[in-house]
Structure formats: C-alpha cells, structure tokens
Amino acid sequence: xxxxxxxxxxxxxxxxxxxxxxREAAVWVLxxxxxxxxTPERRKTWLACEEHREYLAKFLGVRGFLKDTVPLAEWExxxxx
Numbered sequence: 001x002x003x004x005x006x007x008x009x010x011x012x013x014x015x016x017x018x019x020x021x022x023r024e025a026a027v028w029v030l031x032x033x034x035x036x037x038x039t040p041e042r043r044k045t046w047l048a049c050e051e052h053r054e055y056l057a058k059f060l061g062v063r064g065f066l067k068d069t070v071p072l073a074e075w076e077x078x079x080x081x
Contacts, residue, residue, distance in 0.1 A: 017049040024049035032065040
C-alpha cells in the first residue's frame, strides 16, 4: 500500500520518496515482500525519487524482498489491497 501523501515542496498531495530524510517527489514504486512475514501474494511498497530508486532497490534486492519496480504513474495496487 502506498503511504498517504505527505506535504512537500511539490504540494500537499504529492507522494514523497521513502528514503530517510528525502523530501523529493516520488516517481517509482518498489513493490516488495518479506517471505518470512508476508503471504506470497502480499506486496508492501516503498516510493522512490530518481536519485534513490537504485539505492532502495539494492537494499531490498540483497534481502530477496524486491518483487517489482514500476513508474508511479503506471502503478496499479493489487485487487483488494
């Protein structure tokens, strides 16, 4: 689930990057799942700006959590989620 948008320089409804301390507008959705905690179909999401997409993807990837990276404009949350 994409977190509720936070106020930022872009406006009150602009989703922001999930990287610690970053206030940039998000342009990517990183869908992930911790198989020790979540059912296989469950997807948690982090948002990323261009600068932090690779960093956040590597963080999730080395743990085997990253399932998909999609442009925010194209993201469609799973049904019922």
